[in-house]
Amino acid sequence: MHPRSHAEALDAADPLAALRNRFLLPEGLIYLDGNSLGPVTSTVRERVERVLTQEWGTSLVRSWDDHGWWELPLSAGARLAPLLGADPDLVAVTDSISVNLFKILTGAARLRPGRNAMVTDLASFPTDRYLIESVAELLGLHVRAVEVHELLTTFGSDLGVVALSHVDYRTGRLHDLASITADVHDAGGLVVWDLAHSAGVMPIDLEAAGVDFAVGCGYKYLNGGPGAPAFVYMARRHLAHLHQPISGWHGHVAPFAMESVYKPDPGVRRMLAGTPPILSMAAFDAALDAFEGVSLHDARVKSVALCELFIELVDALCDHHGVDVITPRLPEARGSQVSLRHPDAFAIVQALAERGVVGDMRPPDVLRFGMSPMFIRFVDVWDAVHVLADVLETGVWRQPRFSQRGHVT
Numbered sequence: 001m002h003p004r005s006h007a008e009a010l011d012a013a014d015p016l017a018a019l020r021n022r023f024l025l026p027e028g029l030i031y032l033d034g035n036s037l038g039p040v041t042s043t044v045r046e047r048v049e050r051v052l053t054q055e056w057g058t059s060l061v062r063s064w065d066d067h068g069w070w071e072l073p074l075s076a077g078a079r080l081a082p083l084l085g086a087d088p089d090l091v092a093v094t095d096s097i098s099v100n101l102f103k104i105l106t107g108a109a110r111l112r113p114g115r116n117a118m119v120t121d122l123a124s125f126p127t128d129r130y131l132i133e134s135v136a137e138l139l140g141l142h143v144r145a146v147e148v149h150e151l152l153t154t155f156g157s158d159l160g161v162v163a164l165s166h167v168d169y170r171t172g173r174l175h176d177l178a179s180i181t182a183d184v185h186d187a188g189g190l191v192v193w194d195l196a197h198s199a200g201v202m203p204i205d206l207e208a209a210g211v212d213f214a215v216g217c218g219y220k221y222l223n224g225g226p227g228a229p230a231f232v233y234m235a236r237r238h239l240a241h242l243h244q245p246i247s248g249w250h251g252h253v254a255p256f257a258m259e260s261v262y263k264p265d266p267g268v269r270r271m272l273a274g275t276p277p278i279l280s281m282a283a284f285d286a287a288l289d290a291f292e293g294v295s296l297h298d299a300r301v302k303s304v305a306l307c308e309l310f311i312e313l314v315d316a317l318c319d320h321h322g323v324d325v326i327t328p329r330l331p332e333a334r335g336s337q338v339s340l341r342h343p344d345a346f347a348i349v350q351a352l353a354e355r356g357v358v359g360d361m362r363p364p365d366v367l368r369f370g371m372s373p374m375f376i377r378f379v380d381v382w383d384a385v386h387v388l389a390d391v392l393e394t395g396v397w398r399q400p401r402f403s404q405r406g407h408v409t
C-alpha cells in the first residue's frame with residue numbers, strides 16, 4: 001500500500017493544484033461532498049457583496065439594464081455552455097431541475113404525438129421519477145422504468161421520451177450518453193439527459209451526441225450555492241417547436257410589451273417562467289469564474305486518479321470491515337464519486353464528519369464521497385480513507401449520538 005508521500009507526490013505533479021486557492025474552504029476540513037453542495041469561491045463572495053451594495057443597493061431597478069440582470073439567465077448559460085459542449089445560445093440558467101424537467105418533459109412528449117410510452121431508469125433520482133410520473137399522468141401517457149442495460153429491449157413503436165441520468169447519483173455509474181442518444185433516436189424517440197452529477201467534472205459534448213434536451217444542477221460540482229438555479233439545454237432543431245407549459249412572462253418574446261397573449265421567445269429564453277432570483281443567479285455566474293482556463297479533460301484525468309486512489313486505499317484498509325465498493329471499478333464506467341455500501345452507513349458518515357471528513361449517505365446503506373477535482377487534493381483522499389479505516393476499526397460509529405438524524409443526510 002502507498003505511503004502518504006505517494007499522495008504528496010501526486011499533489012506536487014497535479015496541474016490543477018492551484019485551483020484550490022479559488023475556493024474558501026474551512027481550515028482542517030476534508031470536503032468530499034461537493035456533489036451535494038459545492039463550496040463557495042472568493043469571486044462569488046465578492047460578486048454577491050457587489051450585487052447587494054452597488055447594484056441592488058445603489059442602482060436599484062435600473063440594474064436590470066445597467067448591471068446585466070436582464071441578460072443573466074442567458075449570459076450565464078452562454079458561459080456554462082462550453083462545459084457542456086453546447087452552443088452558447090442554447091443554454092438557459094433557470095429554476096430548479098424539478099421545474100425544468102416538468103417544462104421539458106411536457107414539451108418533449110408533445111413533440112411525439114401518438115407515442116405514449118415515457119421511459120426512465122429504475123435507479124433515477126427521486127425527483128426525476130416523480131416528475132415523469134406526473135407529466136405522464138397529465139398527458140395520459142404511461143411510464144416504463146427499466147434498468148439502463150435493458151433500455152433497448154423496451155423500445156417499441158410507442159416510444160416517446162426517454163429521461164435518464166448521465167451518472168447514477170447513488171452508485172456513481174456513468175452511462176454512455178452518445179450511444180444511448182443514438183439508440184433512442186433510432187427508435188424514433190427523444191432523450192432528456194440529467195447532468196446533475198457530470199456537469200463540471202468531465203468533458204461533455206451535447207452537440208456531437210445530438211442530444212435533444214438536457215437539464216442539470218447549479219449547486220453541485222458547479223458550486224453555484226445552496227438552491228442555485230439549474231440549467232436547461234435544448235437542441236437547435238427543437239427551438240422553434242418546443243412549447244413549455246409554464247408560460248410565464250419572462251419566456252415571452254417581449255415581456256415589457258405587457259401583451260395579453262403569450263408568444264414565446266424564439267430562442268432558449270422561452271424556457272424562463274417568472275422573474276429570476278438575481279442574487280442566486282449572480283452567485284452561480286460568479287462560480288463559473290473558477291472554471292476559467294480549466295481544461296475539463298485535465299479535470300477528468302484528476303477525478304479518475306482521485307477515485308482510483310480512494311478505491312485502492314479502501315481495498316487495502318477497509319475491506320475486512322464489511323465495506324463494499326459499489327462504484328464501477330472501470331474508470332470509464334464511473335462518474336466522479338466513490339460509493340461504498342455498509343449497513344450502518346448513516347452512523348459511519350456522522351462519525352466521519354466529527355473527525356473532519358464530510359461525505360454523505362443515501363438510503364438504505366450507501367456512503368458517498370464526491371471527488372471534485374477543482375479543490376480536492378490527493379493527500380485529502382489519503383487522510384480521509386485512513387480516518388474511515390480508523391472509524392471502522394475502533395467502532396466509534398456505534399456511539400448513539402451518531403445515529404441521530406437531521407433533515408439532510
Ligand SMILES: *Cc1c(COP(=O)(O)O)cnc(C)c1O
Pocket residue numbers: 096097098099125127128165169194196197217230
Ligand atoms: C441533485 C439532483 C436533482 C435536484 O433537483 P432540484 O429540483 O434542482 O432540487 C435532480 N436530479 C438529480 C439526478 C440530482 O442529482
